[in-house]
Amino acid sequence: MGDFAGAYQWVNIRYLLQGLWVTVALSAVSIVFSFIIGSVLGLLRYMKIPFLSKIVGFVIDIIRNLPLLLILFFTYFGLPSLGIRLDALPAAMVAMTVFESMMLAEIIRGGIQAVDPGQMEAARSNGLSYGQAMFHIILPQAFKKMIPAIVSQLISLVKDTSLATIIVLPELMYHGQVIYGQNTNYMVPIFIALTVLYFIVCFSLSLISRYLDRRLAA
Amino acid sequence: MWTIFTNNFGMFMEGLGYTLGASLLSLFFSLIIGTIFALLQINPSRTARIFGRIYVEFFRNVPLLVITMFFYVVIPRLGIPLSGFAAGSIGLTLYTSAFIAETVRAGIQSVDPGQMEAARSNGMTYVQAMRYIILPQAIKITVPPLGNQFINLVKNSSVLAFVAGFDLMYQGNLIASTTFETTTTYAIVGILYLIITLPMSYGMTYLDHRWSGRNTREEA
Numbered sequence: 440m441g442d443f444a445g446a447y448q449w450v451n452i453r454y455l456l457q458g459l460w461v462t463v464a465l466s467a468v469s470i471v472f473s474f475i476i477g478s479v480l481g482l483l484r485y486m487k488i489p490f491l492s493k494i495v496g497f498v499i500d501i502i503r504n505l506p507l508l509l510i511l512f513f514t515y516f517g518l519p520s521l522g523i524r525l526d527a528l529p530a531a532m533v534a535m536t537v538f539e540s541m542m543l544a545e546i547i548r549g550g551i552q553a554v555d556p557g558q559m560e561a562a563r564s565n566g567l568s569y570g571q572a573m574f575h576i577i578l579p580q581a582f583k584k585m586i587p588a589i590v591s592q593l594i595s596l597v598k599d600t601s602l603a604t605i606i607v608l609p610e611l612m613y614h615g616q617v618i619y620g621q622n623t624n625y626m627v628p629i630f631i632a633l634t635v636l637y638f639i640v641c642f643s644l645s646l647i648s649r650y651l652d653r654r655l656a657a
Numbered sequence: 658m659w660t661i662f663t664n665n666f667g668m669f670m671e672g673l674g675y676t677l678g679a680s681l682l683s684l685f686f687s688l689i690i691g692t693i694f695a696l697l698q699i700n701p702s703r704t705a706r707i708f709g710r711i712y713v714e715f716f717r718n719v720p721l722l723v724i725t726m727f728f729y730v731v732i733p734r735l736g737i738p739l740s741g742f743a744a745g746s747i748g749l750t751l752y753t754s755a756f757i758a759e760t761v762r763a764g765i766q767s768v769d770p771g772q773m774e775a776a777r778s779n780g781m782t783y784v785q786a787m788r789y790i791i792l793p794q795a796i797k798i799t800v801p802p803l804g805n806q807f808i809n810l811v812k813n814s815s816v817l818a819f820v821a822g823f824d825l826m827y828q829g830n831l832i833a834s835t836t837f838e839t840t841t842t843y844a845i846v847g848i849l850y851l852i853i854t855l856p857m858s859y860g861m862t863y864l865d866h867r868w869s870g871r872n873t874r875e876e877a
Binding site for chain 1: 730854
């Protein structure tokens, strides 16, 4: 059933690690961009600016209730007919960033709302401006509450990069499929390797979350 | 847009049916499995807790696609034939059950421990106290996050498109590749997904507000 020695020869391991590198790079880029965009959109929705917050809220609700796979297909196969042609890697980055920033925006808004409104009132009556109160009083408290939700969203993001295999992005899952496609005896060993590699990346993120949680709670 | 929809109405509806079918089937089984693993994790026995923890951490940290493809390509080689729909639903069930286990565990643990002590000192067994005192209180706290898990489940069911599971995403791809109207087809598929997920999403937000509002009033 499984040819472990053959499946784990150096060529294959190196090929998997190359895939892992694309997975990690795609995740990292998407995390940075979606965190920035998500924070801005979350704040915009929270601030209840007439008209603007409603539109932002509507867009967030639409996109985060769609499957990421659909957004990925739309970006890669749909946009070319509108004249925008993206390669697999940029398409995956755009799709992941669009989807994950909406998910993060909602987490960030929820975190800000969970801070006692009295904090804002107290800050304002002590003479801080709205912006100062937000950045020095509200956001630091909100961020502590948001960490577990944000990290589990980031773990989802890493796992979801595997969907990009369908647009032939050479990431970990795709490289795994290429290897076991050559020799069916490699299937089980390769699935074990894929599981272990994804688990290591995702579980280390959970450990960071637990560490931050303890540090900040103290 | 309308002609694409009406011309392929049958395929869209079939896809919607398979998506809903896989989601409901997986919801049912992952609720059962999830509750079992939630109870294992708060069990007085250390072995049970460790076993529950390993299951949850494993399925939460491995991509759904890896789990699903395993059931689609490896299991049939062991002589157990599985259709794409079956492999997809099993993958969805195992993956979702880990998240449901976490949700239910958090719900149970948010019930005041004094409730368990009071039930036990009134002569109830651990199981009775769990069944009649703790779980009914935990359910109320658990419903909104469980609703969100169901929304995730519907969205994640698009993974069936990888394994020829005839779901909405799969049919959408077929239609897109035959009509070449990619943007329009994906827009229709998106609207069909939103018809399921958006009302659920707003409903859960409403429940969350209502129930958490009532809780704070009760405390005051």
